[in-house]
Amino acid sequence: MPFDIETPAVLVDLDIAEANIDRFQSYCSSHGIRCRPHIKTHKLPFLARRQVAAGAVGITCQKISEAEAMIADGGLEDVLLTYNVVGQAKLARLVGLARKVRLSVVADSEAVVRGLSGAFAGTGVTLAVLVECDTGAHRCGVMTPEAARDLAIVIDRSAGLTFGGLMTYPPVGAARAVENFMVSARDLCAAAGITVPVISSGGAPDMWTAHLSPAVSEYRSGTYVYNDRSLVARKVCGWDDCALTVLATVVSTPEPARAVIDAGTKILTSDLLGLAGYGHVLGRPDLRIDQLSEEHGRITADGPTGLSVGDQIRIVPNHACVVSNMVDSLHTLRDGRPAGVVAVAGRGRLV
Amino acid sequence: MPFDIETPAVLVDLDIAEANIDRFQSYCSSHGIRCRPHIKTHKLPFLARRQVAAGAVGITCQKISEAEAMIADGGLEDVLLTYNVVGQAKLARLVGLARKVRLSVVADSEAVVRGLSGAFAGTGVTLAVLVECDTGAHRCGVMTPEAARDLAIVIDRSAGLTFGGLMTYPPVGAARAVENFMVSARDLCAAAGITVPVISSGGAPDMWTAHLSPAVSEYRSGTYVYNDRSLVARKVCGWDDCALTVLATVVSTPEPARAVIDAGTKILTSDLLGLAGYGHVLGRPDLRIDQLSEEHGRITADGPTGLSVGDQIRIVPNHACVVSNMVDSLHTLRDGRPAGVVAVAGRGRLV
Structure with missing residues (x-):
């Protein structure tokens, strides 16, 4: 039976999402790892609170505006911002955010630390700053354990800041x-x-083997709440564990072996992973x-x-996180049926 | 001098955009081609009105919600929806849209035409329906001139509808x-x-050679208003003709030959083209x-x-249209300086 929902639309099966949350929390708890979910996947305060209720120590956000949107309703008190704030x-x-929640951020240069110290010194609020370490991804991060130590010393001596640890x-x-870098640092x-x-x-992708780096005390995963095609391809989960799908309608069938649906990059994005x-x-x-x-599509x-014109299909996207960011609201499912519409509070939070 | 704008942000240079609008309108006018811009690139009612003021016969939209957003402020009276509405x-x-503006849509199957006729018959509003033709893109469209004629006959005989022409x-x-298909059809x-x-x-990409298909009486271009890296690569325009840029800040310089900016797929998208x-x-x-x-990034x-932490850079994206869809608002420029912030009214209009 088709869904009575205008397409294209994002559906989130809450039964599956909650099972995903509980399963990874159990894994973390059994290994003594602090679970700190990255909310970029769902961008929904109610699911972040569900993650904390399950045992997460707090949440991870990437941008300030995203964190502001997540804490607006209350119920979330510990936020790690894994970004160089400049x-x-x-x-x-x-500073305003740090007055509302227990906040920590990262830095990978003295320039970033100087900015943080300049903002927090004299405010009466102390900001925890972790040193971001490059363990092979070659994006941000100091490149050696020695550089990590040196920046930790700078943070430790900076007014308004306290050294919060190491992050990668x-x-x-x-x-x-990861283990070699972190133990050495x-x-x-x-x-x-x-x-x-x-x-x-x-x-x-490596969430089920987090315990293979014993030095790691805290793990941040985002996609596990929904899962997606990239994680099925990596055998991290199965199709039945995918909570987010895109509902689409067939709008054209020009020849038997070809159909066209009303979902393109504006909802699925171009991410191939x-x-x-x-x-x-x-x-x-x-x-x-x-x-x-x-x-x-x-x-x-x-x-x-x-397929015939008018048929509905459901698509597991390559990358769930970016799909959440394409819609103002999404449809939740309970027992496989539509259960409501929720605004994606964290969508489009760029700065 | 850096812009006093939180990054990442989309900047649109209105002087360049207006010159782009006028240049293509002049080309169309000189060749007797009706210019019908696709608003998916800017998604801004005021720029659509500027295009019509320059001489465009109307606008092209892809989705109903997009058209609704574009006409909300008035000043736009002719809309072609190049989509199979199902x-x-x-x-x-x-039907509601057709009561407000001179509306036409496309169809490429009897199934779509039946739906349109069922909705419009008896409303007192007649909908113009063009037959979408596949001239080689193999997305939507009837595949032969004979099929185009057959569907034109169906439309012509359908209550509530009138045959509006051929579209590709x-x-x-x-x-x-294009010429061969259209002349034959x-x-x-x-x-x-x-x-x-x-x-x-x-x-x-082919906007400056539209006159090479003499049968074509109307041309739809979207990207020309802003241009982008894909069109520079195709020598359709130069960098100085690119009206839309993404303003980003350097947040990390881990080694001399590498820098990291605060603009990723959430603003530039993964489109490679x-x-x-x-x-x-x-x-x-x-x-x-x-x-x-x-x-x-x-x-x-x-x-x-x-590059140093804190430096601003401006990026011409691969694909301007999709970048417009990533932001709730953008910054306009006049004489190269910030001139205001405008909401992207047509952003995220999926259905």
Whole structure:
């Protein structure tokens, strides 16, 4: 029976999402790892509160505006912002945020630390700053354990700041590199008289092997709440564990082996994450979503698609997080049926 | 001098945009082609009105909600919706739209035409329906001139509808294929006693050679208002003609040849359009934006980037249209300086 929902639309099966939350929390708890979910995947305060209720120590946000949106309703008191905050306007907002919740941020340079210290010194609020470490992803992060120690010393001596620990966003499969870097940096800090309160790592693809880096005390995963096609491809989960789907309608069937749906990059995005095609049609592994334009998705098959104009399909996207960011609101499901519409409070929070 | 704007942000230089509008309108006027801009690029009612004031016959929208947002302020009276409208909820909205503006839509199957006729018959409003033709893009569209004629006959005989002409969204460089298909379909329609009032083609890459398909009486281009890196790469325009840029701040410089900016896929998107990298840094052709994650962009160079934490850069994105869709508001520029903030009224209009 088709859903009585205008398409394209994002559906989130809350039964699946809650099971995902509880399963990863159990894993973390059983290994003594602090679970700190990244809310970028759902951008929904009520699901963040559900994660904390399940046992998470707090949440991870990437941007200040995102954190502001998440805490607006209350019920969330511990936020790690895994981003270098730069610029006077953002630093002023950061101080405001720190007055409302237990806040920590990261830094990977003295320039960023100077900005943070300048903003917090004299405010009466002390900001915890973790050193971001590059364990192989080559995005942000200091590049050696020695540089991590040196920046920890700078933070420790900076007015308005306290050293909050070490943080990394490693590449997939880098448990050994993470362990080596973090143990070395921790020991160097200890030799300099500095205690490392937290060692935080993250990434959904390696979430079930977080315990293989024993030095890691805290783990940040985002995508696990919904899962997606990229995680199924990596065997991190199965299709039944995918909570977020895109509901689409067939609008054209120009020839038997081709159909066109009303979902394009404006809802599925162009993210490939190394995969071929733009999503998995639930229950139809024979169909390929081989081309997207902004408002159209093209479906092809080796034989007839069997699809007709007006048919609905559900798609597990390649990357769930970016899909959440494309919609102002989404439809929740309970027992597989529509249960309500919720605004995506954290959508489009860029700064 | 840096802009006093929180980053990342979208900047639109109105002087450049207006020059782009006037230049393409002049081209169309000089060739006797009706110009019907696609508003998906800017999603801004005031720029759509500027296009009509310059001489456009009306606007093109892709989705009903987009058209609703565009006409809300008035001043736009002719809308072509180049989409197969399917489903009762959308058809009801379509009737409402047709009561407010001179509306036309497309169809490429009897199933779609039946839906349109069922919605419009008896309302007192007649909807013009163009037949969408596949001239090689293999997305939507009837696949032969004979099928176009057959569907034109169906439309012509359907209650509540009138046949509005032929429409295509061709692949790049398909002027001859468009001409052959359209002339043949037009002649077949004529032989069946049906006049083809409009032959509408489109696509920004071929906008300056629209006159090479003499049968085409109307041309739809979207991207020309802003231009982007994909059109510079195709030599359709130069960097000085690019009206939309993304303003970003350097947040990390982990090593001399690498910098990280605060613009990722949440503003630039993952659209490659066949290009390497995710945008062009204005004034710095030596820099590559070689990797994006949601909130980070990585810049690399063969030598030192020369960038420092806090520096601002401006990026011409690969694809301007999709960037407009990522922001709730953007900053306009006049004489190269910030002139105001405008809401992107058509952003996120999915249905």
